[in-house]
Amino acid sequence: MPVTPRPEAVSGEPVLEVEDLSVLLGHLPVLRGITMAVGRGEAVALLGGNGSGKSTLVRSILGLLPIARGAVSLFGEPLGRFRHWSRVGYVPQRSAAAASGATVAEIVSSGRLSLRRPFLPRTNRDKAAVREALDLVGMGGRARSDVRELSGGQQQRVLIARALAGEPELLVLDEPTAGVDLEHQQVLADVISARVSAGLTVVVVLHEIGPLTPLIDRGVVLREGRIVAQGPLAEIGSVAHAGHDHTGHEHVGPGPRGSILDGTVERG
Numbered sequence: 001m002p003v004t005p006r007p008e009a010v011s012g013e014p015v016l017e018v019e020d021l022s023v024l025l026g027h028l029p030v031l032r033g034i035t036m037a038v039g040r041g042e043a044v045a046l047l048g049g050n051g052s053g054k055s056t057l058v059r060s061i062l063g064l065l066p067i068a069r070g071a072v073s074l075f076g077e078p079l080g081r082f083r084h085w086s087r088v089g090y091v092p093q094r095s096a097a098a099a100s101g102a103t104v105a106e107i108v109s110s111g112r113l114s115l116r117r118p119f120l121p122r123t124n125r126d127k128a129a130v131r132e133a134l135d136l137v138g139m140g141g142r143a144r145s146d147v148r149e150l151s152g153g154q155q156q157r158v159l160i161a162r163a164l165a166g167e168p169e170l171l172v173l174d175e176p177t178a179g180v181d182l183e184h185q186q187v188l189a190d191v192i193s194a195r196v197s198a199g200l201t202v203v204v205v206l207h208e209i210g211p212l213t214p215l216i217d218r219g220v221v222l223r224e225g226r227i228v229a230q231g232p233l234a235e236i237g238s239v240a241h242a243g244h245d246h247t248g249h250e251h252v253g254p255g256p257r258g259s260i261l262d263g264t265v266e267r268g
């Protein structure tokens, strides 16, 4: 699958800009005053405890939820005007596709729909991109399988292949390693790393330390819908660790890294 050459370094050209974003769900404020930016070629992790607002932020960025206040831009264009969705790949936390009864190849092919010209058959490039994406996640031998016959972790790998098949410039993943065994987490980390080296921008919700963490340039920690820390993982981790978990109980974090990932570290 062709990849775009990586710029010399992270160029800083904003791929994603979020300015004072607030989102209400069921009249409750779930995100409050979120401001962040992600430059081209950066890999940014969204971290925080259960219910801190990570998935809501991801879905708001993709225009899947209404915004109560603030603004989001993708590739320099306000979300309301943004039309180049083929530049964006999304791996949702759980997908209806996994229960659809389609074959693995069909699901991965759907990742190229926004690149295809209407009413024309798939091109050789479409087919090659699908094959390559399946091989990359180690599912090349299961192209004809009904996706319902796969394990949860295998389904997750198929969804990642679908996003990669679209050759996105921005890849947004919501807990992509949930249910994936360590060996295949490493495979995914290698695949995504190679893409980041070629210029891909990544925003990923992470819950656990694992093979994906080495490729993360920066973490953004959410708690109760607000950003409470932002910076390189090692830097956030070295900060003092008294904090509150998502239940509101004050405690001393179990250790810098674990506490970063569940949002209990506050930059001090």
Ligand SMILES: Nc1ncnc2c1ncn2[C@@H]1O[C@H](COP(=O)(O)OP(=O)(O)OP(=O)(O)O)[C@@H](O)[C@H]1O
Pocket: 025, 026, 028, 030, 048, 049, 050, 051, 052, 053, 054, 055, 056, 057
């Ligand atoms: N449709 C909804 N209506 C009302 N509240 C919602 C809705 N969806 C999510 N919420 C609430 O918004 C908050 C943030 O949820 P969100 O799924 O964004 O958290 P998260 O950080 O991704 O959590 P997790 O790590 O458990 O996936 C939670 O308190 C949740 O209960």
